[in-house]
Every structure is written in structure tokens, then in C-alpha cells.
Amino acid sequence: MTKFTYTDQKDTRSGFGAGLLELGRTNPEVVALCADLVGSLKMQDFIDEFPERFFQVGIAEANMMGVAAGLTIGGKIPFTGTFANFSTGRVYDQIRQSIAYSGKNVKICASHAGLTLGEDGATHQILEDIGLMKMLPHMTVINPCDYNQTKAATIAIAEFEGPVYLRFGRPKVPVFTPADQKFEIGKALKMIEGNDVTIFATGHLVWEAIEAEAVLAKEGISVEVINIHTIKPLDVQAIIESAKKTGCVVTAEEHQMNGGLGDSVAQTLALNLPTPLEMVAVNDSFGESGTPEQLMKKYGIDAENIVKAVKRVMKRK
Amino acid sequence: MNKPSIETLEKTASQVRRDIVRMVHAVNSGHPGGSLGCTDFLTALYFNIMDIKKPFDPDGRDEDMFFLSNGHISPVWYSILARSGYFPVSELATFRKLDSRLQGHPATEEGLPGIRVASGSLGQGLSVACGAAQAKKLNKDDKRVYVLMGDGELDEGQVWEAAMYAAHHKIDNLIATVDYNGQQIDGPTSDVMDLKDLKAKWQAFGWDVIESDGNDMKSVINAMTLAKSLSGKGKPVVNLMKTEMGAGVDFMMGSHKWHGVAPNDEQLATALAQLEETLGDY
Numbered sequence: 001m002t003k004f005t006y007t008d009q010k011d012t013r014s015g016f017g018a019g020l021l022e023l024g025r026t027n028p029e030v031v032a033l034c035a036d037l038v039g040s041l042k043m044q045d046f047i048d049e050f051p052e053r054f055f056q057v058g059i060a061e062a063n064m065m066g067v068a069a070g071l072t073i074g075g076k077i078p079f080t081g082t083f084a085n086f087s088t089g090r091v092y093d094q095i096r097q098s099i100a101y102s103g104k105n106v107k108i109c110a111s112h113a114g115l116t117l118g119e120d121g122a123t124h125q126i127l128e129d130i131g132l133m134k135m136l137p138h139m140t141v142i143n144p145c146d147y148n149q150t151k152a153a154t155i156a157i158a159e160f161e162g163p164v165y166l167r168f169g170r171p172k173v174p175v176f177t178p179a180d181q182k183f184e185i186g187k188a189l190k191m192i193e194g195n196d197v198t199i200f201a202t203g204h205l206v207w208e209a210i211e212a213e214a215v216l217a218k219e220g221i222s223v224e225v226i227n228i229h230t231i232k233p234l235d236v237q238a239i240i241e242s243a244k245k246t247g248c249v250v251t252a253e254e255h256q257m258n259g260g261l262g263d264s265v266a267q268t269l270a271l272n273l274p275t276p277l278e279m280v281a282v283n284d285s286f287g288e289s290g291t292p293e294q295l296m297k298k299y300g301i302d303a304e305n306i307v308k309a310v311k312r313v314m315k316r317k
Numbered sequence: 318m319n320k321p322s323i324e325t326l327e328k329t330a331s332q333v334r335r336d337i338v339r340m341v342h343a344v345n346s347g348h349p350g351g352s353l354g355c356t357d358f359l360t361a362l363y364f365n366i367m368d369i370k371k372p373f374d375p376d377g378r379d380e381d382m383f384f385l386s387n388g389h390i391s392p393v394w395y396s397i398l399a400r401s402g403y404f405p406v407s408e409l410a411t412f413r414k415l416d417s418r419l420q421g422h423p424a425t426e427e428g429l430p431g432i433r434v435a436s437g438s439l440g441q442g443l444s445v446a447c448g449a450a451q452a453k454k455l456n457k458d459d460k461r462v463y464v465l466m467g468d469g470e471l472d473e474g475q476v477w478e479a480a481m482y483a484a485h486h487k488i489d490n491l492i493a494t495v496d497y498n499g500q501q502i503d504g505p506t507s508d509v510m511d512l513k514d515l516k517a518k519w520q521a522f523g524w525d526v527i528e529s530d531g532n533d534m535k536s537v538i539n540a541m542t543l544a545k546s547l548s549g550k551g552k553p554v555v556n557l558m559k560t561e562m563g564a565g566v567d568f569m570m571g572s573h574k575w576h577g578v579a580p581n582d583e584q585l586a587t588a589l590a591q592l593e594e595t596l597g598d599y
Contacts, residue, residue: 031455055451055486063444063478070448073433074376074456078448094475098441102425102434 002214003192004176010147012168012204013111017042018147019154020079020109024050027077027158033068034081035061040170041081041111061086065094069104077158078106084113084167085126088133099163100136107157108133112170113143114254115282115299116204116292125287131259133165134232140185141232143167143253143261145206147175149229152183160185167203169254171292174207188235190242194224197310198242198249202228202261205252205280205301212306223310234264236272243275248313252280252306254296276316278309320365323534328595329400330360330534334565335598336396336409338588341579344413347421350575351467352393354498354531354560358465359397361537366545368460373403373430381460382449384434386442387467387496388422389577395419398431400596409599440473442466443493447483450491461548465494469501472510477522483553484523492544493524494556496531500573515557524555531558566591 023030024046031053034043038056047054055071057064061082068078080087087110088095099106110129117125134141140162144150150168157164191206192213201209206227213223224242228235243249249269251262262279269275282299296302321329333356341347363369367381374380385394392412399406404418411417418429422437434445446464453460470476483491495515503509512518519526525547529540537558544554562576563569566588569580580588 053455057482058478058485060475060478060482062440062475063447063482066441066444066475066479067448067451067482069434070445070450071452073382073445073449074378074452074458076452076455093438094441094444097435097438098445104434 002210004210006174006176008175009172010175011170011172012144012147012150013040013170014042015144015147015150016109016111016154016166016168017045019151021045021049023155023158024053029075029077030079030158031055031071031076032079032081033057033064035059035064035086037082040083041109043081061091062094065091066098068106069098069102072104072106079109080106081109081111083124084110084129085124088129088165089126092132096136100138103138104163105161107164107166109154109166111168113167114169114204115287115295115301116169116171116254118170118292118295119289121289122286127256127282127287128259129167130231130255130261131263134259134264138163139232140164140230142185142230143203144229145203145227146173146177148177148179148181149183152181153229156183156185169204173204176207176210186230186233186235188238189227189229190224191227192223192225194222194246196222196246197314198224198226198246199252199306199310200226200228200239200249200261200265201252202231204254208303209252209306211303212310215303215307216310221310221314228261231261231264234268236268239265239268240272243269243273248276248317250278250280250306250309250313252301254301255281257281257283276313278313280306280309323538326360326364326534328593329364330356331593332596333360333393333396333400335589335592335594337392338566338580338585339598340392340395340409340412342585343410345579346413347392347579348389348577349392349579350562350569350573351387351390351496351498353566353569354562354564355390355465355496356393356565357534357537358494358531358558359393361534361541362463363397363401365538366541367463371402375433377433377449378456379458379460382433382462384442384446384449384462384464385423386436386464387439387470388436391421391423394423403430406599439467439470440475443476443479446491446493447479447488450488451486453490461490461492461545463492463494465496468495468497468499468506468512469509471495471512480519480522480524487551488553489549489551491553492548492556493553494558496560497557498560498562500562500576502573502576504573519555523552525552527554527556529556529558531560532564
């Protein structure tokens with residue numbers, strides 16, 4: 001048994017939709033834009049209640065980023081909605097110039113990130129988005145782990161002044177964080193306390209890390225699981241403290257090894273506290289069609305692969 | 318406040334042209350051609366057409382706003398902003414130099430008053446202007462949003478995404494102007510990427526279209542006054558403004574050659590001899 005239980009499985013994108021609706025009711029400056037994916041992004045409830053604060057952009061993501069930048073001038077807080085692929089790579093220069101360099105308070109909300117988008121295949125399965133976004137000066141990068149945390153993060157970023165990339169996904173996954181847990185940008189969450197090894201996980205991989213811990217605990221390995229929901233700014237203090245205690249670390253994410261959470265943690269440790277590290281991430285490859293479970297297994301980013309990585313890294317201590 | 322006369326505006330434009338060639342000459346870089354071509358337009362806009370407030374409010378509430386999409390003509394905009402009192406005229410001497418607020422292309426990072434979004438990578442300004450105009454509508458602010466684009470810039474697909482969007486959403490507090498000089502870096506637009514029937518294109522996208530001469534102050538004022546009268550009627554308005562690159566400096570006119578080249582000492586002297594110093598050089 002894992003130390004966390006769940007009774008419900010929900011998609012993180014629905015957490016975004018619920019958070020956006022709540023923001024509609026509590027913050028009159030919040031507006032939303034979508035590039036012809038209202039259903040996929042779960043934005044319909046917001047639109048029904050606040051039609052005058054919603055802007056349909058059509059299949060024109062570059063324009064959406066520019067319009068969002070413009071809406072901030074005059075005090076609006078725009079939330080853009082489309083798939084992660086079309087929220088980042090397709091519109092990188094628009095984000096770079098009109099949003100990040102211009103310091104615009106735009107919330108780029110990106111669904112269907114990573115392999116777990118599933119059957120649509122590699123054209124839509126972006127695994128480079130965290131890297132693209134974290135490289136941009138001024139950009140905050142958040143990848144929550146479940147429905148509740150995605151809802152809380154959606155609400156929290158409206159209060160924060162500055163551009164944010166909020167990444168979430170398509171499939172239904174366990175809901176295991178408390179519904180009333182406040183989201184603190186940039187503050188890592190210790191999920192499980194342990195002494196032998198630390199797993200730093202983000203997004204959908206937090207649950208996989210929790211499952212891996214249950215397997216490893218049976219073998220007498222004491223695992224610390226830390227949820228790095230904010231990849232930038234990284235909670236450097238929490239990472240160093242845990243690495244100092246356990247002496248070896250594994251990172252886990254639904255992203256390329258290049259440019260992801262693993263990179264950020266490795267950089268932090270190399271600069272501050274060189275520590276043996278293994279990365280659970282996609283290794284320089286595009287995805288393919290398949291079910292989320294099949295893909296996570298094939299590309300080596302499920303609980304089983306985290307267990308293997310833990311065993312590898314502990315031998316390097 | 319009384320609007321300045323055509324003669325006064327022309328005198329201001331002459332000084333702005335002096336500023337442009339001096340700024341570009343001083344650092345041996347920058348874009349004089351398009352800057353000179355758009356001098357009359359920007360002079361009219363800031364000193365006659367727009368209702369603007371000082372000190373600068375980044376949110377531009379209850380005032381008209383201008384966005385420069387073709388950011389490489391920053392020299393003319395910087396001169397206009399300084400000459401209309403947003404920052405000291407002496408700061409024009411820092412153009413493109415280290416630690417300056419006057420970056421090669423307009424930016425907000427250094428906090429230069431008058432600028433609300435970075436531009437330079439082309440094709441993005443119309444989208445931003447659409448958003449700013451919609452924010453005004455949401456804020457029940459009845460002022461207008463103006464944006465200037467280059468004609469070469471219209472090669473960028475995002476411009477047409479925004480053109481479709483503005484008409485669809487009836488953004489009728491938006492007045493766009495195209496610097497229709499027929500030139501881009503690699504040559505005439507007709508050779509590089511033919512714009513064909515530009516008027517028909519904008520009309521087909523659902524805009525009200527005005528055509529004007531951008532290097533005759535009276536024509537500029539008349540066109541923009543007409544544009545204002547057309548706004549607020551459910552459609553965005555675009556002014557296809559014919560200009561001459563390098564207008565006001567004879568040897569820079571009629572060619573794309575002076576798009577991004579600075580004059581040397583001798584050429585500067587020749588240019589300044591053609592431009593009356595009316596408000597005092599910086």
C-alpha cells in the first residue's frame with residue numbers, strides 16, 4: 001500500500017477548468033482565451049458564466065499569445081488555453097518577445113503535455129516544453145501533479161504578477177493531494193519522509209514516485225519523495241537539504257531528459273552539493289501512438305523505472 | 318489644448334528627421350530609411366491625432382495608445398517620444414549604447430516611458446494592439462488603440478491571424494496603419510514577396526480601408542481624422558499609407574538601400590543641410 005490513498009481519478013485539465021471558473025467568480029480581471037480547444041481545456045463552464053470575458057481565437061496560437069500580451073495592458077489577467085505543444089514550441093518567439101521580454105502578466109495554460117496524451121502520437125506529445133519555457137528570463141514554470149493541485153495552482157498564479165507557464169495533462173490520474181491545500185509557487189512539497197534516497201518528481205510522475213516508494217519500502221529502502229511542482233523558480237534549499245540527508249537522488253518527469261526537471265536538479269546539485277543522480281525521463285526520443293500506460297512503460301517513465309533508478313543510484317553512493 | 322498647425326507639425330517633423338540621422342550616425346547603426354518615411358505620420362499622431370497623458374501610464378487607461386510593430390524604426394519613435402516630453406531629449410544621445418533605455422529595438426525591460434511592449438521580431442504588434450483594444454472595451458474606456466506596421470512585415474502570417482481576429486471580434490476602437498513604402502530588406506516588395514492587391518486583402522478580411530499619402534502632413538491629418546470618424550462602427554480600420562523610404566533626405570529616397578545603414582560624416586552633413594533645425598538639436 002502507498003502512504004497516499006485516493007478514491008477518485010480525474011484529469012488535471014479538469015482541475016484547470018475548475019480553477020478558472022473559481023477565478024472568474026473571485027477576480028474580475030481574469031479573462032480567458034482559447035485556440036479552438038474549449039472542450040479539451042475544460043473552459044466551457046467559465047465561458048457559460050463569463051461570456052464577455054472569453055475570447056475565442058480560432059486555430060491561431062501566435063495571435064493568441066499577442067492578444068493575451070495586449071490584454072494585460074489595462075490590467076487584465078489573461079489565461080490562454082491550448083495543448084502544450086501549441087502553447088510553447090509553435091509560439092516560442094511570440095512568448096519570448098511579447099510576453100517574457102515585455103514582462104507581461106500572461107498565464108500560459110497548457111494541456112495534453114507529454115506522452116500521456118496517448119493515441120494522437122508524437123506530433124502532439126511535446127516533451128520539450130519545460131525546457132523551452134524555463135530558459136526564458138522572467139518565466140515561471142509549474143507542473144502540478146493531480147486535479148486538486150492543478151486547481152490550486154490555477155488559482156495561485158492569478159495572484160502572482162508575471163508570466164507563468166502552467167503545464168497539465170489529458171488522462172485521468174489519481175487525486176491524492178488535499179482539496180484544501182494552498183498552492184505556494186516555488187515551494188517544494190515533501191510528500192514522504194525518508195533517509196536513503198530522494199525522488200524529486202513533477203507532474204504525473206509524482207504519483208509514480210509514490211507507488212515506487214511503496215515497492216521500495218517493502219524492501220527496506222527508506223525513500224523521500226518530494227513534489228517539485230514549480231520547476232522555475234526551483235526550490236534550491238529543499239533540494240540541497242534533502243540531498244544532503246539522503247546522499248543520492250532520482251528525478252522523475254514526463255519530459256525529455258534534456259532541459260527538464262532533471263537538468264535543473266542536476267545543475268543545482270553540481271553547483272552546490274555534487275550528489276549521485278539518476279534521471280527518469282524520456283531519453284532524446286519522440287513519442288508515438290499508444291495508451292498512456294503503454295507509453296510510460298515503453299519510454300521508461302513509470303513507477304517500475306523509478307524503482308530501477310533508485311537501485312542504480314544507491315549503488316553509486 | 319489647441320492642436321498645432323500644419324506648419325508647426327512640419328517644423329517638428331524636420332527636427333525629428335535631424336534627430337534620426339544624428340542618432341543613427343552616432344552609433345553607425347540603426348534604421349534611417351523607414352524612420353524618415355514614417356516621421357510625418359508619427360509627428361501627426363503624437364502632436365495632433367492622439368489624446369495622450371503624461372506622465373506615462375504603462376496601462377494607458379483613458380488615453381489613446383500607440384504600438385509600433387515594425388520596431389526597427391525605433392529612431393523615429395524615440396525622437397517623437399522625447400520631443401513630446403516622455404523623457405529628456407538629451408537621452409537620444411544614448412541610442413543603441415550600453416546601459417541605455419533606448420535599445421536597438423523598442424523594449425520595456427529598461428523602463429523607457431512611452432513603450433508598452435517590445436517589438437522588433439516582426440508580425441506581433443497587431444495582435445498586441447487587438448488585445449489592448451479589447452482590454453479598453455472591457456474597462457469601458459472609449460479611447461482608441463493605434464498600431465503601425467511595415468508593408469514587408471505583412472509577409473508574416475500572424476498579421477493575418479490578427480486581421481481575421483480583429484474583424485471577427487468587431488474591434489472597432491483599433492486603427493492600424495501600414496507603412497506602404499513598397500520596400501523591404503532584400504528589395505522592392507513586388508520582387509521579394511508581392512503584396513498584390515493590398516486594399517482588397519484587408520477589405521476581404523473585414524476591415525474598413527483608407528488610402529493616404531504619408532509624406533504630406535495635411536494628407537496624414539486628413540486620413541487619420543477620417544480613420545477616427547470610421548471607428549466605433551463595428552469594424553477595425555486600416556490606413557494604407559504610401560510613404561517614401563528616406564523621405565526628407567534626397568539621397569536616401571527611393572531605395573531599400575538605406576533600410577538599415579547609417580550615414581557617414583559627409584552624408585550626415587549633406588542630410589542635415591536639407592533639414593532645418595527647428596527645436597534645437599539634442
